[in-house]
Amino acid sequence: MYNSYSVNTLAYNAELCNGCGMCVAVCPHAVFEMNERKAHLFQPLACMECGACQLNCVTGAITVESGVGCAAAMMRAALLGLPEAECSCG
Amino acid sequence: MINLDTITINSRPNIFSTTPQLSRANHWDHFLARLGYKRSQHCVEPGLYAIGNPSPDSPVFVTANYTLSFDALRSNLNGIDGYILVLDTNGVNVWCAAGKKTFSTEEIVLRVTATQLKKVVNRHVLILPQLGAPGVAAHEVKKRTGFKVEYGPVRATDLPEYLKTRQATSVMRQVNFPLRDRIILIPVDFVHLILPTVLAALVFYFFLGGLLPALAVLAVLFSAGILFPILLPWLPTHNFSTKGFFLGFLTALPFALSVFIRHPDWTWYHQAGQAFGFLLAMPAVVAFISLNFTGSTTFTSKTGVRREMFAYLPAMAWIFAAGIILNIAFAFIR
Numbered sequence: 364m365y366n367s368y369s370v371n372t373l374a375y376n377a378e379l380c381n382g383c384g385m386c387v388a389v390c391p392h393a394v395f396e397m398n399e400r401k402a403h404l405f406q407p408l409a410c411m412e413c414g415a416c417q418l419n420c421v422t423g424a425i426t427v428e429s430g431v432g433c434a435a436a437m438m439r440a441a442l443l444g445l446p447e448a449e450c451s452c453g
Numbered sequence: 454m455i456n457l458d459t460i461t462i463n464s465r466p467n468i469f470s471t472t473p474q475l476s477r478a479n480h481w482d483h484f485l486a487r488l489g490y491k492r493s494q495h496c497v498e499p500g501l502y503a504i505g506n507p508s509p510d511s512p513v514f515v516t517a518n519y520t521l522s523f524d525a526l527r528s529n530l531n532g533i534d535g536y537i538l539v540l541d542t543n544g545v546n547v548w549c550a551a552g553k554k555t556f557s558t559e560e561i562v563l564r565v566t567a568t569q570l571k572k573v574v575n576r577h578v579l580i581l582p583q584l585g586a587p588g589v590a591a592h593e594v595k596k597r598t599g600f601k602v603e604y605g606p607v608r609a610t611d612l613p614e615y616l617k618t619r620q621a622t623s624v625m626r627q628v629n630f631p632l633r634d635r636i637i638l639i640p641v642d643f644v645h646l647i648l649p650t651v652l653a654a655l656v657f658y659f660f661l662g663g664l665l666p667a668l669a670v671l672a673v674l675f676s677a678g679i680l681f682p683i684l685l686p687w688l689p690t691h692n693f694s695t696k697g698f699f700l701g702f703l704t705a706l707p708f709a710l711s712v713f714i715r716h717p718d719w720t721w722y723h724q725a726g727q728a729f730g731f732l733l734a735m736p737a738v739v740a741f742i743s744l745n746f747t748g749s750t751t752f753t754s755k756t757g758v759r760r761e762m763f764a765y766l767p768a769m770a771w772i773f774a775a776g777i778i779l780n781i782a783f784a785f786i787r
């Protein structure tokens with residue numbers, strides 16, 4: 364069965380990692396784990412693209428197109444020509 | 454960028470005080486907030502609060518100025534002396550505010566400066582809820598304020614445990630979406646769906662086929678608004694749309710069958726036509742509402758939701774149109 368969640372925009376460059384462990388601390392879905400003083404992608408497909416790891420990675424080893432995974436917000440954006448980030452969650 | 458010069462800094466830090474106890478008024482406010490009533494008015498005054506009897510060595514906790522966020526934090530600090538730094542997130546919870554970047558590096562810098570936090574505490578550490586991280590760069594905060602950011606657990610209930618070791622276990626770091634949380638979300642979406650549903654049900658009842666289609670509309674609301682969030686993990690397939698189609702099909706089956714039972718005298722194509730009307734239109738609407746539930750969940754990525762929309766939205770529209778046309782057509786050809 365088709366699974367639209369089988370790809371995402373998370374990318375990790377291990378060469379830049381300094382082993383600080385911040386990505387492990389901030390990720391709500393245990394996408395990273397530490398292994399021999401380096402971060403490893405443990406379950407990349409669990410990433411929800413919240414952007415916390417990228418923002419808190421001081422070496423720029425992680426990139427992800429962060430955004431809110433909210434269909435209503437995207438439809439509203441498409442219909443009204445608004446920027447997509449405007450989610451109405453409260 | 455907020456201009457720090459425009460903030461008047463008093464000579465003495467202004468500290469509000471609070472307690473871990475929740476009053477009856479607090480609980481009532483939580484109840485209304487969960488219903489989505491006056492959404493943006495469940496606010497706490499931003500600033501610095503003392504809880505218990507803090508000394509300059511006590512920890513500083515940061516939270517949003519949404520009453521549910523603030524109260525979840527303070528009610529879990531029973532017996533702990535500390536400070537709470539409340540950011541101005543326009544009354545939005547920590548995670549959503551971090552996504553909108555109102556719970557942000559910028560706001561922390563502003564609040565730390567405005568409250569003169571440096572004069573209040575000796576240990577320059579801020580304990581943030583982990584879910585604030587999508588809006589905050591810890592190293593930036595350190596650079597701009599001198600305060601080290603420590604990400605605490607996701608849930609405030611884990612704070613007492615966390616404070617013993619200052620280490621969050623991997624369980625404390627993970628967000629899940631248990632039944633309780635899914636049920637709590639039901640009223641918020643339900644409130645938005647009631648009016649259109651009742652209108653649609655009335656239109657069907659009086660103009661387009663009578664009681665059965667009107668009941669079908671109500672069944673769709675019940676199915677998509679209440680059953681879907683509850684059954685989410687157990688519905689088959691990965692995508693919300695296909696889960697919704699599946700649930701909608703089950704919801705439509707009794708309606709389709711009832712056509713044959715209630716109208717044995719109709720011709721077979723008349724029966725089949727109306728039965729198919731239900732089997733097409735109802736699942737399409739349930740699927741659509743289910744797809745919208747992605748916004749309330751804790752794990753869908755933007756990429757995945759967008760791909761799901763491209764994959765299923767056109768199908769939903771066509772199937773819905775076909776179902777409605779069948780239903781209406783056969784309601785009139787008597």
Ligand code: SF4
Nearest residue numbers: 380381383384386420
């Ligand atoms: S935050 Fe960046 S530098 Fe630190 S462990 Fe993760 S990838 Fe490595």
Ligand code: SF4
Nearest residue numbers: 390410411413414416
């Ligand atoms: S974007 Fe969020 S969910 Fe994805 S890996 Fe980074 S912290 Fe985890």
